[in-house]
Amino acid sequence: MSNALPNSLRMGPDSRGRFGDFGGRFVAETLMPNIQEVQEAYEAARKDPEFEKEWRRLLKDYVGRPSPLWFAERLTSHLGGAKVYLKREELNHTGAHKINAVIAQIMLAKRMGKKHVIAETGAGQHGVATATACALFDLKCTVFMGATDVERQKPNVFRMKLLGAELNAVTSGAATLKDAMNEALRYWVAHVHDTYYCIGTVAGPAPYPQMVRDFQCVIGDETKEQCLAVEGRLPDVVVCAVGGGSSAMGIFHPFLDDAEVKLVGVEAAGHGIETGAHAAAINGGTPGVLHGNKTYLLQDRNGQIQEAHSISAGLDYPGIGPEHSWLHEIGRVEYTAATDQEALDAFQLCSKLEGIIPALESAHGLAEVIKRAPTMPKDSIIVLNLSGRGDKDIFTVAHHMGVSL
Amino acid sequence: MSRIAARFAKLKAEGRGALMPFLEAYDPDPTTSMAILRGMPGAGADLIEIGVPFTDPAADGPTVQKAGQRALKAGGSLAGALAMVRDFRRDDDETPLVLMGYLNPIIAYGPERFCEDCRSSGVDGLIIVDMPPEEADEVQPYAHGLDMIRLVAPTTLENRLPTVLNGASGFIYYVSITGITGTRSADATDLAAAIPRIRAMTDLPVAIGFGVRTPQQAAEAVRVADGAVVASSLIEILAGTLDSEGRATKGTVRAVLDGVRALAEGVRSARE
Missing domain, CATH: 3.40.50.1100 (Rossmann fold)
Known part of the structure; x- marks a missing residue:
């Protein structure tokens, strides 16, 4: 997707998922095989012209790009x-921009044969985007959202429910985005076989920072x-x-x-x-x-x-x-x-x-x-x-x- | 020989498995936590895991999360956990102590200084939950003299085991469920299938944790493995004794140690 030149700043990450000293895969052992599965599926998908073609079609006709x-x-x-x-x-x-990467990730989840998609959300934009794409692709969707954010983002909470997503209001910690992400990771660890974690930003373990960036x-x-x-x-x-x-x-x-x-x-x-x-x-x-x-x-x-x-x-x-x-x-x-x-x-x-x-x-x-x-x-x-x-x-x-x- | 290796060798000679109870450092306060730590060997603990409190324990269930929050509120930290180890070592030079926690507090402390302080304080092994073997060079280069205990999960495929076992020492910690701590328990037949798979590839002792709650489950664990780690059920006992403000009461230390005693009986009776 990128036309990187030699000596380019666009070559990262390296094989360890690092940008310089940053990035990597700092997850519990239970999740490591999953992270690798996502990595392999992503690498295969990005080389597949059919995947690219379908994503571009959705961006044009569904997202409005x-x-x-x-x-x-x-x-x-x-x-x-x-x-x-x-x-x-x-x-x-x-x-918002979130839908660009979400559509692609949900296409990936479908390709991987996953039945259930989970996502964390702060403002609710990523949650709404994920719920939207899951409705389109007929996948079960659970959104983790801090209870504090549920309170201050009521319109988006309602949107997600209308779109058929299940909302999990997270009360641990300060009940905001970071706690929603902890809870989504905990859920993923317990449901590794059938669940895809659709991360909303360029963070998390490799390949997410690279994958979300590429799609954005x-x-x-x-x-x-x-x-x-x-x-x-x-x-x-x-x-x-x-x-x-x-x-x-x-x-x-x-x-x-x-x-x-x-x-x-x-x-x-x-x-x-x-x-x-x-x-x-x-x-x-x-x-x-x-x-x-x-x-x-x-x-x-x-x-x-x-x-x-x-x-x-x-x-x-x-x-x-x-x-x-x-x-x-x-x-x-x-x-x-x-x-x-x-x-x-x-x-x-x-x-x-x-x-x-x-x-x-x-x-x-x-x-x-x-x-x-x-x-x-x-x-x-x-x-x-x-x-x-x-x-x-x-x-x-x-x-x-x-x-x- | 490290304390961990010596202890497993001794238990092997005695023909029994190890009980490894867990406590969160500073939960619910430093004095109570220290009293529980001191009392554990007498109650039947063979090795002890000390949890280092962290704000974002992504691999832990609600019970350990709450223990961590109480500990942080009481001033718990990596430095505090090391101080507990030094206190403990004044009276006990044999019971192996393992620190279990997340990487970020170690990075903030400085990995090299952390390992030095572990050695001088009397820590024997480290379990760093969110540091898989691929990222081990954050700490491993400084960890000579400390056992680096690796986690193996049910999702760890055969072809990944060599990566996980390479550089492991002390013992292998088998995470018996795909899930977070304290949520459910493994099936005995699953364990009977999983443990030999690991044994075939390493001579290190294997301990089972995540989901070992009762004396009976601890006994089942040491029938197939070399040790059982029990955390959440002991923390639940502790939490049940706290007053409405979350403070320790007169019965807190004793209740937890009674829990350890019951588990120890289970472990000791397992192979009779």
Whole structure:
């Protein structure tokens, strides 16, 4: 799927599933054979032109791809600097980028003869995408979601149930995304034979970080083609919010070898990095091992994982995909952060100026564009991956604006 | 000879299997936990597994998860578990002690310093649940003098066994169920089929864990294997004695040790 050059940054991971020192397969022995089964099935599928053809058909006719690259004229003139383009992943079926990789993973599960699919979800976007694909492919679906998130993402909870998925509200730990992932792993260990674990981000044991990235690269591949078609050149800066980092890997990866394109990942700074209440694994964390991979994590000095905080449930995770950790260490991608308040402001600005209500996740990326675009020349180009739509977030935003719905 | 090897050799000479009870370090508080650890050999423990609390124990069921949460609340850590081992070693230089836990606290401590401190404190073996053989170089290069105990699962296929056994020492820990700790129990006939498969490829002793709960199950385990690990049912006994605030009561230590005693009787009667 990638046209990697020699000396390319797009060759990873190595045979151990590592990107530099990050990644790997840190799972209990019971799961090792399963992980290897997924690896082999994935490698066979990606070499199969029929698999590719069917996935592309579904992306076009079911998901609605390609998603447009929208020149945000009003936002551009408001910011007074670089031309701002929005890669409109929020127009995908189910309202976010998640469906790109989910469709492919469910096709893989079906190919592997699995009868049951499990998934973890934070904001509910990945859960909805997985429930959707399972409905389409007639597979049983169980979504693990932290009880705290079930409470703050009611519309998505209802959507998943409508789609026929069974919801498992996780009460262990802090009852958020990381606990949902622990519980999904526990369930998988006990049901290894008939169950496929559909991970929603570029994290977890190998091959997931690579597999989810490869399936999300459709975002960056399209962006590149669309920008060349409209502007005749590549963008100067590509920005994307990063939680686990699947939308960011999807748009960054096809640009990794284009040294002239600056890549900026935006972590959730919550109440501010200095307060400790944030979800910025790279800006406020250290390397460690969680959920099957070695990567930057929020943890205390004893190696206990700390709870993340973000207004955006989809960014509320104490880790980040291992390839991001590597891209950070080699300096290819710059990782900044935006606070809850900055995201809320960007959320409202985008709604008013462009008539697009962005997901709170994407609003973190937009906050960075708002800071950066005015400092750039008028003929320069900045692309934001608008990874999801914000309908699911209106209750949270209303609450913060002091409005009761 | 390591303490673990010496203990298995002694038990073999006596013609019986090993009972390996588990306790979570600092559950529900350091003093109670230490009293349970000290009392275990007298109650019939042949080897002891000490769990290192971790916030995200993805291989453990609700019972061990809750033990870990109580332990963390009481200040439990890797350093705390090592301190317990040092205390224990003042009076007991023979009972093998195995630390069982997850990799992240070890990485945070520093794997090299961790292994040094294990040796100087009197730890004999390590079970690192989320460090399969493919990732063993995170710790193994520093672990000389410590037994690296590997897990074998029912899903571990024949062709994978050599990878798992390569670099293993002390004993092999057979995870008797495909599942998390404390949730269900293995069938005796499954065990009778699984254990010889491992024995055919290693001379190391084999212990059975995950799902061994009762004295009878412990007895069944040592009829086919060399040892039985019991964790969740002992933690349930402990949890049952705590007050409404989750604090230890007067009967906590004794209740757990009585549980160990009953298991030890089961193990000792198994081959009579």
